[in-house]
Amino acid sequence: MQPLRREILALNLHAQNLQDGSFNTSANQLAIDELRPLATSLENMSAQLRSERASLYQRELLLDTVLQSSPMALILTNYHDTVLMNNPAASQLLTQGKKFAGSKLNSLTQHMPLLHQAMLTKQQGLLRLDNTEQAVWHLSISQFQLNQQQHWLYLLKPLTREIQREELNAWKKLLRVIGHELNNTLAPLSSLAFSGKQLAEQAQQAALSRLFDTLSERCAHLNQFVQAYIEFAKLPPPQADRINWPRLINQLQDHYDFELQGELPTRHWHADPQQLAQLLLNLLKNAHESGSAAAHISLRCTELASALQIQVQDGGGGIAAELLQQVLVPFYSSKPQGSGIGLTLCRDIAEAHGGSISLANYTAGDSSGSAVSGLRVIVTLPEITPT
Known part of the structure; x- marks a missing residue:
């Protein structure tokens, strides 16, 4: 029984290492003979746990990197309204970059009445925070159970740039349509003014000739004005x-x-x-x-x-x-x-x-x-x- 006892002790030590979270050790293979299938199963379990732990670590690292670099403000609170976690964007929004984990969220938002009221009443939607770098934000609130306790996740997404971009695209589209119609009108007007000036000069009508001169000048000025707007509306992608x-x-x-x-x-x-x-x-x-x-x-x-x-x-x-x-x-x-x-x-x-x-x-x-x-x-x- 002595050889079998040594095998059991070796496998027991391997199992204890697994229980302690040490997945890089294994049983002494020289001490294993009769219980080799069990030892092989434990080896395979160790390899799988090592792989899963490495994968989990990489996922946590990726998630942390995303949260730290995200422009979206993230705040996690427990059912006592205590902040458990927040990212730098949230710190910049509420406390000018200072850490506030462990503080009461209710007290942190007192200087922003609209945000304070929205979080207090759990009202999701668009907010205008005028004293921030980004004026327009979207607040979304999620409720979930963690460790059998109620938690709240607040996400504030800055939308000012997106709204401005859409607004700019709408203006550009309007400019292209108006510019096209004005160009279609200005071209024949300029031609008629030129022809009218020639006829007036042939008829020796100086006053009428000056009138057509003024008309041509205003057409040219309006054309320059329109072209400036069209150039703005058709800004090409930058060539770096x-x-x-x-x-x-x-x-x-x-x-x-x-x-x-x-x-x-x-x-x-x-x-x-x-x-x-x-x-x-x-x-x-x-x-x-x-x-x-x-x-x-x-x-x-x-x-x-x-x-x-x-x-x-x-x-x-x-x-x-x-x-x-x-x-x-x-x-x-x-x-x-x-x-x-x-x-x-x-x-x-x-x-x-x-x-x-x-x-x-x-x-x-x-x-x-x-x-x-x-x-x-x-x-x-x-x-x-x-x-």
Whole structure:
């Protein structure tokens, strides 16, 4: 019985290791003879448990990575309204990036009345949170049992960009239809005005000739106006190429005066050169039209880990706080002769590159110590790998 006892002890030790979660050990094969089928079954069980544990670990790692990088705010609470888990997006939304696991969710949302009421009454749907970077959010709430206790999962998805994109696409579609109809009308009008001017000159009718001149001039002006909108509506997808920064800055300075602050980017950044130049020209044009002195208009590039920030700043006094978001809406302009597509085109170009544009008023001291206020526009472009 002694050899059989050694086999049983070896298999018992292997089983205890499995029970303790150690799946990388096995029974001493030299001590196994009569009970080899049982030992083989335990070996197969160990291999399967090792594989399943590795797979489970990889899934947990993937889930954690998704939650940590997701723009959607996630909050898990128990039935006492205590926060058990949240991701960085939720921290940024509610506490400016501070951790709040273990806090009461009810107290964390007091400064956001609409969100507070929606979570309190478990009301799902769209919310407008004006004091956040993304204004429009969708709240969804799930209830489930975990460890035989009631839990709540709150998901807040930012929808501002999606809504703006759909709104922009709708405007572009409308522009294409209107532009087509106007072009069909302007072409014969211009031709008739030209023919009428020739007939008036032949009949020596100077007053009538001047009338046709005015008509032709207004047709040409309207055609330019329409073409500008059509160009905006048909913005092609960006063709990414390596940016030649010295050439780009020289092109911009040929059109507008500004101060280049800091150094030019040293890493290889890729974007559509023509679209990027158009974006920056629009921003510099707005800066000069704000009434700012040229000495207070500046451009700065900042290289981040995986994105590039381009800042254009002026000293024109800024924009009223309630108009900061409206200036990005198509056709809205605070200028009497403005078309309302300049900043919208800038936003369209930035988002076509996968980036974003933000506007903010600022006040700072200049080199002489005087206070200067104006508008600061930051364009953020992600790092693009060329294909």
